[in-house]
Amino acid sequence: MEKCILIYDDDVEILTVTKIILEKHHYHVETRTRCDDIIKEVGEIKADLVFMDLWIPRMGGESALQLMKQNEVTWHIPVILFSANDLIEEVCKRSNADGYLRKPFSINNLVQLVEDIILKKK
Amino acid sequence: MPSASKKSQPKKKAKIPSKNLSPVVGLVIDSVAGKEKTHQADKIKDAKDARIAQLEKDLLSAREDMRNITENQEAANEELRGANEVLVTVNQELLDRNELYNQARLYAEAIVATIHEPLLVLDKDFRIKSANPAFYKTFRITEEETLGKVLFELQNNQWGIPGLRSHLLKIQMQKKRSWDWELSHYFPVVGIRIICFDARPFQIENGEDRILLAMEDITERKLLENRNLLSNIVDNSDDAIISKKLDGTIMSWNKSAEKIFGYTKDEIVGKNILLIIPPELHHEEVMIISKIKKGEDVPHFNTVRLAKSGKRINVSVTISPIKDEEGNVIGASKISRDITDEINARKKIEESELRLFTLIHSSPFAIGLLQGKDLIISAANEAIINILGKGPDIIGKPYFELMPELADQGYREVFTEVYNTGKPFNAVETAVNILRNGKMDTQYYNFLLFTQRNVNNEINGVGIIASEVTETAVYHQKLKESEEQFRQTADLLPDKVFKADAKGNFFYLNKAWGKTTGLTQDKLRNVGWLKTVHSDDLEKVKKHLNQTLETGNDFELQFRIKDKTGNYRWHLCRAMALKDDNGKIKMWIGAITDIQEQKRKEEEKSEFISIASHELKTPLTASKLYINLLEEGLSREEDSSFLLFAQKAGNSIERLELLIKELLDVQKIQHGKLDLNITTFDFNEMLDGAIEEAHLSAPNFSILKTGHISLPFKGDRDRLQQVVSNLLTNAVKYSPGSDKVFVTATDEQGMIKVTVEDHGIGIRKDNLNKIFDLYYREEERSNPFQGFGIGLSISSEIVKRHNGEIWVESERGKGSTFYFTIPI
Numbered sequence: 001m002e003k004c005i006l007i008y009d010d011d012v013e014i015l016t017v018t019k020i021i022l023e024k025h026h027y028h029v030e031t032r033t034r035c036d037d038i039i040k041e042v043g044e045i046k047a048d049l050v051f052m053d054l055w056i057p058r059m060g061g062e063s064a065l066q067l068m069k070q071n072e073v074t075w076h077i078p079v080i081l082f083s084a085n086d087l088i089e090e091v092c093k094r095s096n097a098d099g100y101l102r103k104p105f106s107i108n109n110l111v112q113l114v115e116d117i118i119l120k121k122k
Numbered sequence: 123m124p125s126a127s128k129k130s131q132p133k134k135k136a137k138i139p140s141k142n143l144s145p146v147v148g149l150v151i152d153s154v155a156g157k158e159k160t161h162q163a164d165k166i167k168d169a170k171d172a173r174i175a176q177l178e179k180d181l182l183s184a185r186e187d188m189r190n191i192t193e194n195q196e197a198a199n200e201e202l203r204g205a206n207e208v209l210v211t212v213n214q215e216l217l218d219r220n221e222l223y224n225q226a227r228l229y230a231e232a233i234v235a236t237i238h239e240p241l242l243v244l245d246k247d248f249r250i251k252s253a254n255p256a257f258y259k260t261f262r263i264t265e266e267e268t269l270g271k272v273l274f275e276l277q278n279n280q281w282g283i284p285g286l287r288s289h290l291l292k293i294q295m296q297k298k299r300s301w302d303w304e305l306s307h308y309f310p311v312v313g314i315r316i317i318c319f320d321a322r323p324f325q326i327e328n329g330e331d332r333i334l335l336a337m338e339d340i341t342e343r344k345l346l347e348n349r350n351l352l353s354n355i356v357d358n359s360d361d362a363i364i365s366k367k368l369d370g371t372i373m374s375w376n377k378s379a380e381k382i383f384g385y386t387k388d389e390i391v392g393k394n395i396l397l398i399i400p401p402e403l404h405h406e407e408v409m410i411i412s413k414i415k416k417g418e419d420v421p422h423f424n425t426v427r428l429a430k431s432g433k434r435i436n437v438s439v440t441i442s443p444i445k446d447e448e449g450n451v452i453g454a455s456k457i458s459r460d461i462t463d464e465i466n467a468r469k470k471i472e473e474s475e476l477r478l479f480t481l482i483h484s485s486p487f488a489i490g491l492l493q494g495k496d497l498i499i500s501a502a503n504e505a506i507i508n509i510l511g512k513g514p515d516i517i518g519k520p521y522f523e524l525m526p527e528l529a530d531q532g533y534r535e536v537f538t539e540v541y542n543t544g545k546p547f548n549a550v551e552t553a554v555n556i557l558r559n560g561k562m563d564t565q566y567y568n569f570l571l572f573t574q575r576n577v578n579n580e581i582n583g584v585g586i587i588a589s590e591v592t593e594t595a596v597y598h599q600k601l602k603e604s605e606e607q608f609r610q611t612a613d614l615l616p617d618k619v620f621k622a623d624a625k626g627n628f629f630y631l632n633k634a635w636g637k638t639t640g641l642t643q644d645k646l647r648n649v650g651w652l653k654t655v656h657s658d659d660l661e662k663v664k665k666h667l668n669q670t671l672e673t674g675n676d677f678e679l680q681f682r683i684k685d686k687t688g689n690y691r692w693h694l695c696r697a698m699a700l701k702d703d704n705g706k707i708k709m710w711i712g713a714i715t716d717i718q719e720q721k722r723k724e725e726e727k728s729e730f731i732s733i734a735s736h737e738l739k740t741p742l743t744a745s746k747l748y749i750n751l752l753e754e755g756l757s758r759e760e761d762s763s764f765l766l767f768a769q770k771a772g773n774s775i776e777r778l779e780l781l782i783k784e785l786l787d788v789q790k791i792q793h794g795k796l797d798l799n800i801t802t803f804d805f806n807e808m809l810d811g812a813i814e815e816a817h818l819s820a821p822n823f824s825i826l827k828t829g830h831i832s833l834p835f836k837g838d839r840d841r842l843q844q845v846v847s848n849l850l851t852n853a854v855k856y857s858p859g860s861d862k863v864f865v866t867a868t869d870e871q872g873m874i875k876v877t878v879e880d881h882g883i884g885i886r887k888d889n890l891n892k893i894f895d896l897y898y899r900e901e902e903r904s905n906p907f908q909g910f911g912i913g914l915s916i917s918s919e920i921v922k923r924h925n926g927e928i929w930v931e932s933e934r935g936k937g938s939t940f941y942f943t944i945p946i
Contacts, residue, residue, distance in 0.1 A: 013744035084739030104743035104779055107750040
């Protein structure tokens with residue numbers, strides 16, 4: 001069964017190209033430009049992995065991540081932060097994210113990271 | 123007795139004794155008791171006191187006898203009254219007794235007459251009742267001229283001796299004896315006499331007062347004493363006193379003469395005076411004698427005499443003639459004083475004067491001495507002659523006639539004040555105008571005016587000591603002005619300016635402090651200002667402060683200060699130590715600038731960069747991914763030209779990514795926000811990674827690595843890889859005619875060292891130390907694809923942040939070698 005990946009980013013182009021790449025690698029991909037209903041969405045979609053942009057309206061990626069990690073239903077779902085922010089590594093550590101991807105990244109970077117996380121999960 | 127005198131019958135008989143007693147009643151009575159003591163009379167003159175005492179005693183016993191006799195008489199009278207018939211018998215008895223009295227009187231008179239000292243008996247008016255022959259003889263006066271006369275009027279008032287009357291009156295009043303009252307008086311008849319008086323009061327039987335005045339002529343004795351005194355003076359004089367005859371024979375020679383000339387009295391008396399006169403001065407004696415013969419004194423003169431030892435002695439000599447009773451010159455007395463010490467003292471004074479002269483004339487200070495109230499220049503050294511500018515001939519001229527310009531400046535009054543009060547006048551860095559070569563010249567002087575005094579400590583002049591201090595004075599003035607300017611400037615500044623001592627205590631604060639904090643200077647002084655520092659910053663400030671005070675390094679720190687509204691504002695404090703020649707801190711000067719606004723703008727800028735980087739990177743990310751997809755798709759097409767285009771687009775995207783990264787790094791460096799992410803890592807692995815990456819982007823180049831770093835390394839792995847990559851990229855980029863790059867890596871003495879060597883175009887020598895500057899780019903290297911030239915500047919910053927060093931060696935046309943070292 002295809003793994004489901006949920007991607008949050010306010011930039012539609014990023015969402016589009018990432019979705020194309022990951023679908024080419026046989027993942028089911030859902031995308032959102034806002035993260036206000038994250039708990040509900042993660043539950044409905046039954047996401048196996050979440051990509052979260054740090055600068056996303058309205059609450060911002062870090063707060064959304066915290067919500068997920070504090071929720072007993074969603075806390076176990078791995079989250080990868082991705083952002084152009086230089087401090088991403090620091091944010092990743094402090095918010096218990098499962099990985100980070102510094103923008104800009106290559107196809108290899110993306111696919112390799114997703115595979116690592118999914119395999120680790122198995 | 124008075125009762126007896128009232129009776130009529132015995133009147134005649136009673137009169138007998140009283141008549142006989144007068145006028146020498148005391149003396150007569152004296153003789154009654156003195157019968158057995160006639161042998162003592164001869165000795166009286168040698169024992170005057172004893173004699174007078176004896177007389178007194180005799181007088182008393184005579185009076186006692188007198189009373190007894192009177193009683194007998196009364197008894198006799200009773201008998202007469204009682205028995206008339208026995209009158210004749212008794213009368214006969216009385217006659218016998220009277221006879222006895224007469225005999226006694228004559229006897230006493232004989233004694234008095236034989237006494238050598240003059241004796242007088244005076245009544246209450248000091249008339250002479252009796253006198254003895256010694257009195258007449260001593261004072262050459264007759265009995266007629268004496269008896270019944272008032273003492274003071276004797277011999278035409280010769281006895282009007284001052285003080286004698288009051289002395290006698292006192293004795294009369296007090297009824298007390300007076301002993302040994304000595305006085306000297308000139309009697310025209312007998313000359314000067316020194317007389318010792320002894321006066322005693324007594325009463326005769328009818329109650330009348332009498333004075334017995336005994337006189338001893340002690341003139342001879344006193345003269346003898348004086349003679350002894352004179353000879354004592356001569357003996358004890360410090361001066362040699364010599365007398366000589368006119369032929370030069372020495373007559374007398376005192377003790378000091380023995381001491382000064384070495385001859386004893388016995389040796390030299392009778393010898394000639396030439397013995398002590400040096401041969402070449404014998405003519406002196408001839409002149410002296412000729413003057414003495416004329417009866418003239420020879421006033422004192424200084425000469426030389428010979429001592430017995432042959433030593434020549436400096437002496438001051440005074441010679442006077444000695445005359446006999448007729449006034450003929452018979453010799454000379456000579457007083458000589460040894461003045462060797464005086465002459466030596468004078469020599470010393472002359473030497474001291476010479477020293478003073480030398481001192482004045484060799485002194486670099488201007489020294490002048492002005493004599494008298496008119497302030498006449500009596501001494502001036504070269505320095506003051508130069509200052510006064512009136513030429514060298516100024517001695518003897520009145521100061522203010524020479525220097526009218528000084529009088530115009532009020533200095534005459536100053537000098538006069540010094541002269542009159544004796545108080546010195548001291549001036550420091552005082553401007554004085556002096557006319558030189560017709561031009562008024564202003565210079566500054568330190569000078570002292572002081573009084574000069576003569577040997578009697580009276581002011582007789584004014585001295586000047588001066589030194590020209592124009593340079594110092596101008597310097598001080600400028601310093602003062604500069605200090606004033608500093609204060610004014612500092613007060614105009616919006617920055618808070620301070621000066622602090624070596625311990626960091628503020629002693630000067632400008633006005634801005636008050637404006638910002640609303641506190642008074644007193645509250646801010648010392649370390650009071652620390653109370654305005656934000657509590658979160660206080661530890662940091664104190665720590666930095668202590669470090670700086672200890673090391674003397676510059677202080678630079680940002681912290682928040684509470685303003686008068688209670689809000690904290692960011693400030694930048696900079697302070698610098700002023701040190702002396704030994705490097706010891708003298709004081710601190712510093713300024714505290716309000717950077718609140720700057721800080722806010724920085725934050726805005728930093729936020730902007732952050733947003734910009736995000737906004738730039740987002741489309742970049744999408745482009746990069748799309749190009750990746752294109753490359754993947756086109757790689758499967760037969761026509762490979764489109765794949766090449768896609769790859770070129772990918773390369774451009776890569777370069778764009780690098781440029782954005784570098785721009786952001788520069789921004790970070792400029793804002794001090796290039797934070798290092800320090801981890802421990804394998805340096806070799808990092809190096810190999812960088813080489814592999816470089817090789818991928820330049821597959822035609824062979825990058826040859828030698829050496830190996832064995833130790834684990836602590837630092838920012840990504841940043842250091844960035845450095846190596848930058849060096850490799852440059853090496854490849856600037857080696858158009860080559861295909862090799864050499865890398866070495868070593869660790870020695872706690873230091874890793876990496877070199878990257880190329881055989882490329884090299885760098886011009888004058889540009890070698892510029893290439894690490896931000897925005898520097900070698901002109902010849904410029905082409906549209908070579909970036910901003912900021913890569914080396916970022917590398918340099920990264921190495922420095924690791925406490926390392928980076929440098930380059932290069933030769934044009936042969937290539938460059940870049941080095942960097944980092945301590946482990």
